[in-house]
Amino acid sequence: MGDLVFFNLQDGTEVHSPSLIVHGKCSSKSASSVQVQHPQLPTLEYEINSNVFKCLVQLTPGENRLTFVTNSNVAKTVTCSYVPLLQNLPVHLCLLVASDSPMVFDSPKSQRDREGGNNLDLAVRKLRVGARLMQTFTNEQMMRNGFGQRTFRFVEEYGWDTTFRQPQMGNRVKIHVIRSSKSTKELRDPNIAQQNKDAKDAGGLFGIAMNDLKSYGGPFTNSEKPVQAAVMFLDTHWDPKLDLITAHAALGGGDGDIKLAIFGSHGLFSWPTCFEDVPRYFSDETRTSKSEVANDCNECGTHWETLTVTLGAFMHEIGHLLGCPHQESGVMLRDYVCLNRSFLTKEAFSTRTNSYGATPPIYPREECTWHRLDLVNFLYHPSFTLPQDFYDASFMRPGRIGNFKVSAPSIYVLPNNCCLLKSETGIYSIEIICGDLARAAIEYLPQSLGGAGPQTEVTLSLDDLRARIPPDFLPQHRDTFTVKVKAVNSPDTEWNNFPKVLQESSIAMEKYGFPSGTSGLKSTLYGGQNRGDDVGIVPFDGRNVTTLRVYYGAALDGIRLYLGKEQGNSGGTPAVPPRTYIGKITNAINSMKIQEPDGPSILFGKQTNNYSDVVMESGEYLVGFNIRAGAWIDALQVVTSKNRVSEYFGNKNGGGQHQLIPPAGQYVLGLHGRVGQWVDALGIVYGAL
Numbered sequence: 001m002g003d004l005v006f007f008n009l010q011d012g013t014e015v016h017s018p019s020l021i022v023h024g025k026c027s028s029k030s031a032s033s034v035q036v037q038h039p040q041l042p043t044l045e046y047e048i049n050s051n052v053f054k055c056l057v058q059l060t061p062g063e064n065r066l067t068f069v070t071n072s073n074v075a076k077t078v079t080c081s082y083v084p085l086l087q088n089l090p091v092h093l094c095l096l097v098a099s100d101s102p103m104v105f106d107s108p109k110s111q112r113d114r115e116g117g118n119n120l121d122l123a124v125r126k127l128r129v130g131a132r133l134m135q136t137f138t139n140e141q142m143m144r145n146g147f148g149q150r151t152f153r154f155v156e157e158y159g160w161d162t163t164f165r166q167p168q169m170g171n172r173v174k175i176h177v178i179r180s181s182k183s184t185k186e187l188r189d190p191n192i193a194q195q196n197k198d199a200k201d202a203g204g205l206f207g208i209a210m211n212d213l214k215s216y217g218g219p220f221t222n223s224e225k226p227v228q229a230a231v232m233f234l235d236t237h238w239d240p241k242l243d244l245i246t247a248h249a250a251l252g253g254g255d256g257d258i259k260l261a262i263f264g265s266h267g268l269f270s271w272p273t274c275f276e277d278v279p280r281y282f283s284d285e286t287r288t289s290k291s292e293v294a295n296d297c298n299e300c301g302t303h304w305e306t307l308t309v310t311l312g313a314f315m316h317e318i319g320h321l322l323g324c325p326h327q328e329s330g331v332m333l334r335d336y337v338c339l340n341r342s343f344l345t346k347e348a349f350s351t352r353t354n355s356y357g358a359t360p361p362i363y364p365r366e367e368c369t370w371h372r373l374d375l376v377n378f379l380y381h382p383s384f385t386l387p388q389d390f391y392d393a394s395f396m397r398p399g400r401i402g403n404f405k406v407s408a409p410s411i412y413v414l415p416n417n418c419c420l421l422k423s424e425t426g427i428y429s430i431e432i433i434c435g436d437l438a439r440a441a442i443e444y445l446p447q448s449l450g451g452a453g454p455q456t457e458v459t460l461s462l463d464d465l466r467a468r469i470p471p472d473f474l475p476q477h478r479d480t481f482t483v484k485v486k487a488v489n490s491p492d493t494e495w496n497n498f499p500k501v502l503q504e505s506s507i508a509m510e511k512y513g514f515p516s517g518t519s520g521l522k523s524t525l526y527g528g529q530n531r532g533d534d535v536g537i538v539p540f541d542g543r544n545v546t547t548l549r550v551y552y553g554a555a556l557d558g559i560r561l562y563l564g565k566e567q568g569n570s571g572g573t574p575a576v577p578p579r580t581y582i583g584k585i586t587n588a589i590n591s592m593k594i595q596e597p598d599g600p601s602i603l604f605g606k607q608t609n610n611y612s613d614v615v616m617e618s619g620e621y622l623v624g625f626n627i628r629a630g631a632w633i634d635a636l637q638v639v640t641s642k643n644r645v646s647e648y649f650g651n652k653n654g655g656g657q658h659q660l661i662p663p664a665g666q667y668v669l670g671l672h673g674r675v676g677q678w679v680d681a682l683g684i685v686y687g688a689l
Contacts, residue, residue, distance in 0.1 A: 625638060
């Protein structure tokens with residue numbers, strides 16, 4: 001008789017993906033196929049090759065009883081519970097159609113005859129199946145890396161689900177059909193075709209999609225969180241005369257309002273229309289008719305290869321909207337050319353390799369993958385949160401769920417080629433980038449997954465970082481590698497030429513009036529590093545600051561620091577503006593009427609008529625600043641040794657948030673930066689006293 005063994009599914013498992021790819025083995029040598037029976041869904045059948053099978057299974061919310069039966073009468077039942085995660089940040093799947101669209105997509109005549117056309121309804125069906133395949137693949141990759149059953153969520157709706165050949169009522173992927181403001185001719189303009197080397201605006205379709213989403217309204221406007229959208233252009237068209245795919249661009253990114261991925265429909269003809277057809281479509285050796293449809297990048301010589309390349313490339317762009325950069329392997333390189341292997345145990349003939357490729361059975365090591373760094377990124381992304389994450393205090397840092405405005409990670413150089421990295425919400429990954437790609441990384445997994453949890457402070461040495469670079473890359477990048485730091489729900493921070501950052505930050509502070517032997521270190525300079533004029537170092541002892549006068553309007557104009565009379569730095573005593581001022585202080589620092597500050601002062605930036613004062617209490621001193629910065633310094637917040645903070649002075653919603661606070665045991669010794677019409681860039685000088 002034989003037996004069935006499942007490699008990646010145990011009885012009673014709770015899952016959060018609407019579909020799974022179940023890997024298993026049948027010991028019966030006579031078994032050549034296996035059926036998957038579900039009491040609420042149609043039966044599906046898959047091949048067994050070299051005793052191994054892979055079964056794509058659709059699930060319904062709640063308990064799912066799956067019975068696997070081979071054609072040699074070997075049977076086994078396993079149950080799993082599907083719990084949709086409706087609180088997770090979803091991806092909206094969209095079809096963008098021209099204002100005068102004929103509502104059809106490119107498809108060769110043979111395929112149109114086989115599928116009964118190429119209209120909008122069929123495009124929607126194919127896109128729904130493609131979405132499920134992406135979710136299934138990602139879920140399997142997360143599980144293999146020890147991160148549990150988790151994947152990203154597409155927006156769903158209740159209606160006639162076309163995932164199977166015979167539609168049924170149930171939850172289905174919602175497809176937004178969005179009418180563009182542009183005509184078919186405008187969308188197919190070669191000057192905005194990404195693959196046209198002579199295009200005047202090769203990225204133009206991205207802006208068009210962004211504008212059309214905002215015009216569509218609904219979820220794409222007035223949202224508290226960045227909305228995630230994956231858009232396919234229905235009117236993509238292969239032009240044999242121009243040898244060009246028009247109305248197509250493969251791009252992913254976005255802004256603070258919409259995270260966006262876009263792609264064309266030129267390969268949609270090769271996508272399966274239902275789950276029953278997935279194995280056949282992933283094995284379809286029909287040659288691509290280049291007189292009718294595109295052979296994208298000359299990697300789509302057959303229909304099945306067109307499916308893997310276009311589905312995989314669309315998933316690649318969705319990876320970008322989820323925060324993934326290019327990697328040295330996996331989906332974020334171009335390894336999706338073998339995406340078929342994740343769903344099959346036998347590979348069809350490939351025109352790309354002129355071979356049958358992997359021999360059955362296809363093992364996990366031969367499949368396409370998400371890179372490990374992508375999966376770590378997903379683990380901390382609000383689209384991938386699991387219920388049990390809420391019970392892990394190391395995982396649920398402030399900002400883990402939602403779009404809270406938190407500081408990007410900061411770096412503070414230490415002696416002996418070391419540095420301290422700081423983050424409010426916790427650093428979960430430190431990547432070492434050689435050239436354009438990450439070649440090594442340090443990860444901090446949640447405690448519930450066996451890690452130490454995200455770290456609010458990490459000390460690094462240059463020697464340790466260099467030791468992690470693979471030997472093949474070390475000679476060329478020994479002194480030029482980049483460090484990228486990722487923190488929970490926080491902007492990524494990069495430092496180019498990282499060794500130079502550590503080695504060129506030390507300053508002898510004696511010439512600025514500090515005691516002999518005092519050494520200062522420059523912090524990261526935030527803002528526009530090429531704007532305005534370099535003002536050098538403005539020195540002062542942060543422990544002696546009695547009052548800060550912050551000049552501001554729509555941006556930071558300057559800061560005047562008043563010092564104790566007997567403790568002022570050398571260099572003269574600038575005149576104090578002759579007026580009394582009631583400072584605007586936040587609830588954290590109570591408002592008070594202050595006398596005009598006296599004693600010496602020092603000015604960084606420019607003095608203007610609009611200002612606010614922050615006064616130190618007895619025994620209190622300046623610890624540092626929180627700032628908002630982009631192309632310049634938008635706003636500044638004062639932080640004191642008594643854990644008091646002022647309001648943000650300036651444009652409190654401008655730029656990104658950063659911290660300028662020295663490591664423990666060190667003090668602010670001055671400011672450095674650039675000044676133009678206002679303060680363009682700002683950093684602190686700090687050291688031990």
